[in-house]
Amino acid sequence: MALLDNAEIRNHFPATGNMLYLDAAHQTPLSTPVRAQLDAFYDQAQNTAGPKAGWLARIEEVRAQLARLLGVGADEIAFTKNTSEGINIAAHGLGWKPGDNMVMLKSEHPNNAYAWLSQRSAGLEVRQIPEDKKWADAETFAPYVDGNTRAIALSHVMFHSGQRNDVESIVELARSVGAEVVLDAMQSVGVLPVDAGALGVSALSAGSHKGLLIPQGLGFLYTAVGTDVLAPTYVGTAGVANARTDLVAGPEAVELRPNAHRFEIGNFNLPAIHALGGALDLIESVGMPAIAGHLLSLGDRLIEHLDRLGIDLVGPRERERRSHIYVLALTDAAWPLYLTEAGVRLSPVRGGLRVSFGVYNNAADVDRLAEILERGLRTGRTATAA
Incomplete structure (x- = not known):
């Protein structure tokens, strides 16, 4: 399924311009409608x-x-x-x-x-x-x-x-x-x-x-x-x-x-x-099939980055068993602070760091997260993937 061209949707969510918001499973930011x-x-x-x-x-x-x-x-x-x-x-x-x-x-x-x-x-x-x-x-x-x-x-x-x-x-x-x-x-x-x-x-x-x-x-x-x-x-x-x-x-x-x-x-x-x-x-106005396809496609893109970086995924990889939530097996206590300082909003959960997408996220958000994770691994600011 293709990603949505969601530039107009993002404009309805001002928080997306203030941070890299990847915490929909906690709560979603307020939209203008x-x-x-x-x-x-x-x-x-x-x-x-x-x-x-x-x-x-x-x-x-x-x-x-x-x-x-x-x-x-x-x-x-x-x-x-x-x-x-x-x-x-x-x-x-x-x-x-x-x-x-x-x-x-x-x-x-x-x-x-x-x-x-x-x-x-x-x-x-x-x-x-x-x-x-x-x-x-x-x-x-x-x-x-x-x-x-x-x-x-x-x-x-x-x-x-x-x-x-x-x-x-x-x-x-x-x-x-x-x-x-x-x-x-x-x-x-x-x-x-x-x-x-x-x-x-x-x-x-x-x-x-x-x-x-x-x-x-x-x-x-x-x-x-x-x-x-x-x-x-x-x-x-x-x-x-x-x-x-x-x-x-x-x-x-x-x-x-x-x-x-x-x-x-x-x-x-x-x-x-x-x-x-x-x-x-x-x-x-968007349609549930389009929203679901968009979120799963963001997950496809994230998994490609995780594989390249050697970071394990806690949950299933199969598309029919996935959702908008992707838990990265990064358990070192330094990761949450590092990501917060980098302007990333997500949640630590039982198995690692929970990335959760909303309709307002796009491919650039996924790529930006991957760059931040790669920098953290490369600079030794955090421990390597669990």
Whole structure:
């Protein structure tokens, strides 16, 4: 796939002119379309105290945009605070009983792991398993699932390696034993095409401050399953189907919304939802296939440089198992400071230095990073590759 001619896109991200920004897996810099939506919201709030009906309508417009990106219906999307909230909804809401088990990789992000580990005191067995190769698939999980397995939880793309796990085969395995799959899509939505419905997962959770290009504080949960599979832990007016217009909670039985909206408890993050609309406009204007192809092509270029420099890649090299994240096996403590002084923004992670691309990066960014790495190796400012 060809690289995007993304000069115009880069102009929307002023941070790209101030540093070599390679940290999209941490968060993405603010773009002008997103800033414009935030400014418009705050102008309304300041000058008119907010058009409430208009703001509520905007929530549904952005929800529909997000649903289109995910290939699902708007009634299958609930807005949350972040990825962790969505995963906790699933961990608490699945109808498991003491003696049931769930399975996840030992290497999962702690915000995924803790949601499940906290359920052990209530009788859920949590099986944290090793990875058998540079990505996970059904064969990875098969030895650890049985008739009491209630859920498999995993990340679509792993934050510490960039590996793209084989969700489809894992879903097939889960179905064979009657288990549900809960997917953390924080590092894939907005980066790779994600058809949530086609994946077949019971729940998919993500935040919006990485591939979806807005500041922290907004996430979403996708689910198409009913309350018999996934019930809310908390209930508010927004999630009740028979709430009265006079806002009096009467003695009648509470009827939950039959769709994902039952998980919403009101007081939406309105500025962030407005911002998300601007980000989705930008993403739609480029197209997810083009964005994914661009990011993978940047990875191709980076791997060529790494091979020339003798620097190992922690994650997989296969294109179909990669993402926008590339972890360089450089573990000497001097590297982060050296790169910071050279104007490079990235993140140290478990296995080395994490380079993560956004739609605003280009080939020149990759080449510049390679020059900086080569200089570091040549001058002895840092240790050689691990």
